[in-house]
Structure formats: structure tokens, C-alpha cells
Amino acid sequence: QVQLVESGGGLVQAGGSLRLSCAASGRTFNIYTVGWFRQAPGKEREFVAAINLGSISTRYADSVKGRFTISRDNAKNMVYLTMNSLEPEDTAVYYCASDPIVNRITTVPANYNSWGQGTQVTVSS
Numbered sequence: 001q002v003q004l005v006e007s008g009g010g011l012v013q014a015g016g017s018l019r020l021s022c023a024a025s026g027r028t029f030n031i032y033t034v035g036w037f038r039q040a041p042g043k044e045r046e047f048v049a050a051i052n053l054g055s056i057s058t059r060y061a062d063s064v065k066g067r068f069t070i071s072r073d074n075a076k077n078m079v080y081l082t083m084n085s086l087e088p089e090d091t092a093v094y095y096c097a098s099d100p101i102v103n104r105i106t107t108v109p110a111n112y113n114s115w116g117q118g119t120q121v122t123v124s125s
Contacts, residue, residue: 002026002098002114009094009119017084020119022096024077033099034072034079035112038092038121047107048094049081059105063089086123093118 008020022034035050049060049070058070067086072079079096097112104111 002028004096004098004114004116006094006096006116006119009121011122011124012086014086014088014123014125016086016123017082018086018121020081020083020094020096020121022079022081022116024079024098028077032102033105035097035099035106036070036079036081036094037097037109037112038090038094039118040092043092045095045109047109050099050105050107051079052103052105057105059107061107083121086121088123088125091121091123093120 002024003026005023012018032053033050036048037045038048039045047061048064049068051058051070051072055072067084069082095118096116098114099112
């Protein structure tokens with residue numbers, strides 16, 4: 001079982017930036033694709049971005065393209081989400097998750113089998 005821990009959330013003004021981190025431990029050799037999701041109050045969990053093991057492929061939700069960047073450091077078992085030009089609509093709890101299927105980048109939360117506890121991001125207007 002993989003354990004994931006997010007950090008880096010906080011309160012930021014609109015137009016600001018944050019970098020979220022996702023630290024993996026446990027059976028890290030099972031980590032292939034890692035995704036970021038977010039959930040705002042009263043809304044369903046939604047896909048934000050994902051990156052495969054070799055960092056060859058990435059995928060982004062349309063709402064964050066050009067503003068967010070996902071990256072990973074496999075040597076450190078870390079995945080990052082750099083968020084620029086933040087908007088109040090980006091306010092949510094952000095989760096990282098791992099998908100054990102090789103070479104798959106999916107936006108479906110059910111395809112990810114390990115999740116972190118989440119980190120709150122609040123963007124003020």
C-alpha cells in the first residue's frame with residue numbers, strides 16, 4: 001500500500017501562486033501515474049492534473065491549463081503542483097492520488113487506488 005501526504009496549501013490572494021507537494025512512501029515502486037484532484041464544498045471531486053512515471057506525459061483539466069504545472073522527482077518520491085494566477089474558483093481541498101496501471105493517465109478518481117488526506121487551498125478575491 002502506498003501512503004501519500006500532501007502539503008503546501010494555504011491562503012493566497014487572487015493572482016498569487018502556491019506549490020503543492022505530494023510525498024509518497026511505502027510500496028513506492030507501485031506508483032506509476034500520480035494525479036491531483038480537488039474538491040470544493042458541495043461539489044464533486046474533480047480532476048486537476050496527472051503525470052506518468054517517466055514524466056513523459058501530462059494531462060490537465062481545461063480550467064487549469066496554462067496556469068498549473070505538474071512535475072515529479074522520482075528519486076525523492078515527490079510530485080508537485082505549481083499553481084500560478086490563482087483564482088477564487090480554485091479554492092478547494094487538493095488531493096494527490098496514485099494509479100498503479102502502467103502508462104495510463106486517467107481523469108477518473110475511481111482509477112486511483114491510493115489517496116492522501118488533502119491540503120486546503122483558499123484563494124481570496
